[in-house]
Amino acid sequence: MFIPHSDSDKSEMLKKIGLERIEDLFQDVPEKHRFPDLNLPEAVSEMEALQNLKDLAEVNFSTEDMLCFLGAGAYNHYVPAAVDSIITRGEFLTAYTPYQPEVSQGTLQAIFEYQSLIAALTGMEVSNASHYDGATAAAEACVLAYHHFRGKRNKFVISKGLHPHYRQTIQTYFQGYEKLRIVGYENEIPLPDDDDLLEMVDSDTAIVYVQYPDFFGRVRDFSKFVEQVHEKGALVAISVNPIALGMLKPPGEFGADIVTGEGQPLGIPLSFGGPYLGIFATQKQYVRKLAGRLVGETVDKEGRKGYVLTLTAREQHIRREKATSNICTNQGLIALAATVYLSLLGKHGLKQVAKLNFDKAHYAASQFDQLADFEVVTGGPFFNEFVLKCPMPVEEINALLLDYDILGGYDLSRDYPELENHMLVAVTEALTKDEIDYFVNSLQEVCHG
């Protein structure tokens, strides 16, 4: 299997070391705790392991078995075959963080291209090599803002349109900061308005966080909003869906200081919530406060172009307790998948896929608009998700929809108690018109028992 030693190897090696038995290697381990009996299953072969895992996987219903109208931060998009074929190459899969640039130019250049693609997509000047996911990227953006003001501004203003998990993650990250206040949680019906955040912004505010498209799928121009926040001296961070930026004005044009987002839509499988990709881009002036790895271009002694990890003196292995973040990796292979995906789709493909999402979601909404018992609550423009008010609780609807092989939309009352019976419906390019019609009809049928 994976350990090559034969008995004769072992005895020759022990002889060289000067010991008799393998057990002698562990004499520093307290004797009474040495070699515990582990209550685990017996080992299985590869063939059996595969069968066991298949058995487990088959207990699940996947998006191959059901039509997926569920989004809420993770989306069912088509992944071109070349993405997986490239990221499973052993040279990428089994390398580590490129500490030794001479033998890591593949990983380094791929990250450099990732940074370039993300900067281009978001309209920002700098992207890092990625964070864990959209939620931790948001938390790290708050860390950046907090340290940018050297801890002198102690208020974060956070939109209710920011993904609930991201808001919760920010709360968790900052629980040790006693002076800090995180505001912006007041409820509004039917949907919150980000402009209401502006009155909470003051000279103690470090960062204002909004999402684009927001959690409810809505899109708006944040240019004036950003301007007004900047008048108070605070930073603006915008969390994005990267696919939407295939057709939407990029947040860089709004004047955002930081752009984060969940990169999963860029060719990453749903995989029950991870691993995903934390997009993190900013303006050049904040680059020193930017947590996470950065790859920069340089030359070798002979003037040949190459890439290295740069600005490493900001990081934990040098700064230790003075580092502002403990992060020491990026999402490596997942960032590579996004790089390949964006390269394959390119200028035209990304625009096309964005437009398909937009049109299909709007088509679905237009169908519901014609039904008396349903109301599309999302007023104004949206991308590939909208809020649908249903005549009964969403959880019940979704349970019934399973019989139609439909994975229904997100139950907004889970996070917004005031939005009882409100479903967040996501429609991607993976669905056809007929499937959307089937969904609309099934939903109607289910609600009328």
Place this chain on the structure above:
Amino acid sequence: MENPQGLKYTKTDEWVKVDGKVATIGVSDYAQSQLSDIVYLEFLVEPDDDISKGSSVVTLESVKAAADVNSPVSGKVVALNDSLSDEFEAINTDPFGKAWMIKVEMSDSTELDSMLSADEYSTYCEDREH
């Protein structure tokens, strides 16, 4: 490079030049050589800030290391050497001259008494080399 006479030094490699009540602060040649090529400098204080002895006033970064410069004296910041922000090279090439970092109006000049003389500091550096 020799450590100029007339300056006072700390064991954390800062130097101070005293002119009346005003102390000019920088880092020594030994410090810059340990850090190697400086690629970044950030001031952690602004003019008019009150600072106490030992507080961090500047952060320096090279490709391999980062270091905080601590003020050896308490008082009020009266000037920053803004030209350094564009020209970090001076820290490597002229640490005792062009690369001064901040000026502080001292509130307690007795704090200088515990600092090292040029000769004492040179000996201290030599000891660390071995």
Place this chain on the structure above:
Amino acid sequence: MGEATIFEISSPGRIGVKFPKSDVPSFELPSELERKDLPLPEVAELDVVRHFTRLSKLNYSIDSGFYPLGSCTMKYNPRINEVTARLAGFSKTHPFQPVDTVQGNLALMYELQQWLAEISGFTGVTLQPAAGAHGEYVGVMAIRAYHDDRGDKKRTKMIIPDSAHGTNPASSSMSGFDVVHCVTDERGNVDIESLKSVCDDTIAGLMLTNPNTLGLFEQGISEVIEIVHQAGGLVYGDGANLNALLGIVRPGDLGIDIMHFNLHKTFSTPHGGGGPGSGPVGVANHLVDFLPCPVVAILEPASGDFPPFYGFMEPAKSIGRMKAFYGHFGMMVRAYTYISMYGKEGLRQIAEGAVLNANYLMALVSDHYKLAYQRICMHEFVVEGHWPNAPEVHALDISKRLMDYNFHPPTNYFPLIVPEALMIEPTETENKETLEKFADALIKIADEAVNEPQLLKDAPHNTPIGRLDEVKAAKDLVLCCWIPETET
């Protein structure tokens, strides 16, 4: 002749992948929201495949050769893991699906929680942290929450040994603790007197890596833990080096209160050029209530022919959510596959193989390189990459020269307490001949250092590119090949 960037090989009008024509009417986006320009590359699929294939060939990887990067556990990544993680039943499930449609996922997560707890001697496990450093952050926050919950608010300090990895102090200070240090004694252990001198009723805990970053098992482990517990602190175990302990000793049995695992080191999930990792955290009984939410639990026990019904649960005093959703599920599938193939007896062979390999390699080179500490090592060891009779040669030069012999260099300049450190971790999956060839290369380099030092100073000679100008990279700061148009 490096590889051009994907932007440089772009040519207007090309597209790498086509989507179906729209079968719905077109809708209008308000023009003020419309994107004017999308400056992405335009390339065909073959261009993309060739570009990234060529890039891949510039990488050194475990699949191509020996990768003894200390503290990173670069063991073989079994291919079956990649197959199981891609089963549609796993990879095509949405995190917000109703729990009754993902009982397979939840069963796998629940069992993995149980297995990790059993392997390490803990009561509870969270699978949520995305990486080791993320797990550490959970750890320090859980320690704070534990003291706060007991009304013990004065514990503001975290003790970190001077041999610790940089993430330990960074995690501590990131969550608001002041860091205090204790030193290492002449045997490579935590210095007991130094530890005692910083232990009082203001310490929240100690972050301990065992085996430590010198590759040595903490000989006074029981006493160290006892001292911290006596002072009212908790002991955090950095699980980076757990590969040495599988089936040998359970950290929980030693009295460690909380520890993170690195699924990407110990449990063979691929490193992927820097990620994704996965950093589950195990805790002793008194910390179970503080775990991040949610954890997977059995909501209804099995009965008759029916299996248990699994769901999510929020621990009573949870520190909260650490990221979106539940963790790096794809990595959990891989680790689960790996553990099931070793089983109850097999895990111990991993640690035995790793420790045997490290000690054998150490024995092969010990006449030529100064060992930082003369002791039986665990899964890795540290040598000094410097000789008095070759004063101009440094650890970095040795590392670069190793590339010419087709090996990946060890970790260099860490741990900080060893001058010119070279930290070597062979892992259990390397055979005897590979270790011998690597030792031969190291010995040859030791000879070259004295007789032909310039060969080392100029190394590497056989790589796609030579030593790169890091000062230029940091000063000129070119971080992307696409320059945004600035408004004028």
